[in-house]
Amino acid sequence: MxxxxxxxxxxxxxxxxxxxxxxxxxxxxxxxxxxxxxxxxxxxxxxxxxxxxxxxxxxxxxxxxGLWEGHTHLRDYGASLPEPERLAHLRNVLAGYLGEGITSVCDLGGMPELSPDLRDASKEDTALASLFATEVVFTGIDGWPVTGSTGDRSGVMEVGSVDDARRYLQELALGEVDYVKCMLDGKPGGGRRLPPAALEVIIAAAHEAGKKALVHIATGTDLRDAVLAGADCIEHSPIPRDPRDPSEAEQLAGAMAEAGTLYCPTIATWEQLAYGARPDYLDRLITDGILTPDGAQEIMARPGYGRPFPKHPADECQVRFEYAMRTLPLFHEANVKLVAGSDIARVMPTPARALLRELQLFARAGVPNSAIIAAATSLAAEKVGKQATMxxxxxxxxxxxxxxxxxxxxxxxxxxxxxxxxxxxxxxxxxxxGSGSGETGPGPEADGAIRPTAPVSCSLN
Ligand SMILES: [Zn+2]
Incomplete structure (x- = not known):
């Protein structure tokens, strides 16, 4: 075999x-x-x-x-299941990623109780995509995702000062997480913003422990402050100050290039949140080969289909999407290292398709294909500090x-x-x-179009 x-x-x-x-x-x-x-x-x-x-x-x-999903949240899968079944369900999710060519998955927080077990399972079982995870996220007092979401505070450390940051860092075993995730979200109505001085302390502690610090941002100001605080990767493209003015993106790209900060814009998320409730969006996904007509029916039948996402109104996401699409090449041309990550898969037939959609959007925005491949492989590994071995x-x-x-x-x-x-x-x-010319399911017993042949007459040893 x-x-x-x-x-x-x-x-x-x-x-x-x-x-x-x-x-x-x-x-x-x-x-x-x-x-x-x-x-x-x-x-x-x-x-x-x-x-x-x-x-x-x-x-x-x-x-x-193998491709990397550089930013997702597995908490969204099987959330209603009791724990043993949920773990089995999440293993299936990781197996599904692998079947679609995604061999590594970065969970950006929200599932503290299950991620250590799931991470261990993914390390032992080669039939699962490798999981990287953080168990907690740092945010401001009442900051996102505490407010506007479920109000669930598990796995969230609310930091109002440098002292808070130091106290939490003492509690947290930084050696056991793959990276540190912080929310620097200056969007109005989202609770208090994590103080930049506290962010700096958290990032310095992460670096001292040999971990990368990934920072979620909402505005251009957040992005700039995160870069100044030493963030390794910026999560999400910003809400523009003026959607018609690319100069803000140009300046941000310049600051990121100078600091060597990576950029994971999660454009597929803005697209889904902007257009996901519209049938013509599903038609577009069908045309683009992301979705089948049956898949569209299944998505429309999902509970919560078309329901607005907390804190992210569709019109704002549309602005964010269009601006990200227009300005992404500026970041690439400024030599900012792009990372592919999708964040959510609300309007996708499988979690993996969200990442594949992100790649398609990078291409449509004008990023060269070789840079897109790097964004979904070597640079995603670099984002989590694994570039030497993965x-x-x-x-x-x-x-x-x-x-x-x-x-x-x-x-x-x-x-x-x-x-x-x-x-x-x-x-x-x-x-x-796979046959290379048709869809096949995951598993070693698939149609077997490629078979091992007899040993060849030469060796690489
Ligand atoms: Zn996220």
Whole structure:
């Protein structure tokens, strides 16, 4: 059986390593013990004999790092289920991500009781996407998401001063979280804003513990203050001061580029919150291949479909969406590192599709495809401090990858549309094999269009 092998070769494939470099055609990729062990030009017949690894024929294929969902909230799935069933449900969610090519998922908070168990499960089981999570978020007194949402204060630390920040930091075992998440939300009506001086203290403590600090913002002022406080990544694009004026975005991009701050704009969220209640939006998603007509029916039948989202009115989200779409290339051109993350999947058939929609929107905004691939792979790994071991197809990196039958650098739809997905590899195990020309479900027993062949007559060792 192919799955479970500790060694394999993907032969004669085009490698897109995820760092934005040019694709390399005609490569053999050796995977050993869950990592990429060697990447070399395809062997010739007079090379030394094979060690007998199974071979995945990569001819005509494109191997790139497994995708990352850089910003989501798993609390939205199975929330009404009692705990043991909920954990099983969430495992299925992570398995579903993997089946669609997403091998890593970053949860940005809201599920403190379950995330350690789920994280452990994702580390042990290669059939699940790897989960990264924070157990708490820092916000201001009565700040988002406490107000306007369910009023649920679990997993939220409300900070009104530097002293509050220091006290909470003492309680919190920073060594046990993957990163720290802070809300710097200066939107009116959302409680008191986390004081920037306290934000600075929290970020410094995170950095001292070797963790990244991810900061949710609402306005351009929030964004600037977060950059000044040392944020590693800005979560969400800002509400513009003047929707017609791109100069605010230009200035923010300049500040982020100078500080080296990453940017995860979550545009797919603004689009869903702006247009999600409108049937013509579902039609657009069908046209764009994100949704099927049956999927649209299922979404409209969901409880709460079309209901406004707390604190985010549709007209404001529309402004935010249009501004983000217009200004995203400015950030890219200023050399701000973009990260792909979707935040919510309210109007999506599966959680994974929200991320794929984000990639589609990046492309539509005018971001080059190689930068989009980096945003969903190496730069997402960098956002959570895992760039040395994950998010690239490079020697030594964890062997999470997708194999496509068409080039995503020439057309990002080859990555977005699942029919091009031939295989998903998770920690060196082939988990999903598709035909490369039609939809297949996840699982090693799928139609098997790609099969290991006999060992080849040369080796990468
Ligand atoms: Zn979020």
């Amino acid at each position: 192919f799955r479970g092998e500790t060694q394999m070769i993907i032969r004669n494939v085009t490698v897109i390593d995820g760092t934005g470099g040019a694709p390399r055609a005609g490569m053999d990729v050796l995977i050993a013990d869950g990592r990429f062990a060697a990447i070399r030009p395809t062997c010739t017949d007079n090379s030394p004999a094979s060690a007998g690894e199974p071979v995945l024929d990569g001819r005509g294929g494109y191997l790139l790092p 998010g690239t197809v490079t020697v030594g990196s964890v062997a999470d990858a997708v194999l496509l039958d068409a080039d995503p650098v020439t057309d990002i739809s080859h990555l977005v549309h699942q029919r091009h997905l031939r295989a998903v590899i998770s920690s060196g195990h082939i988990f999903h094999i």
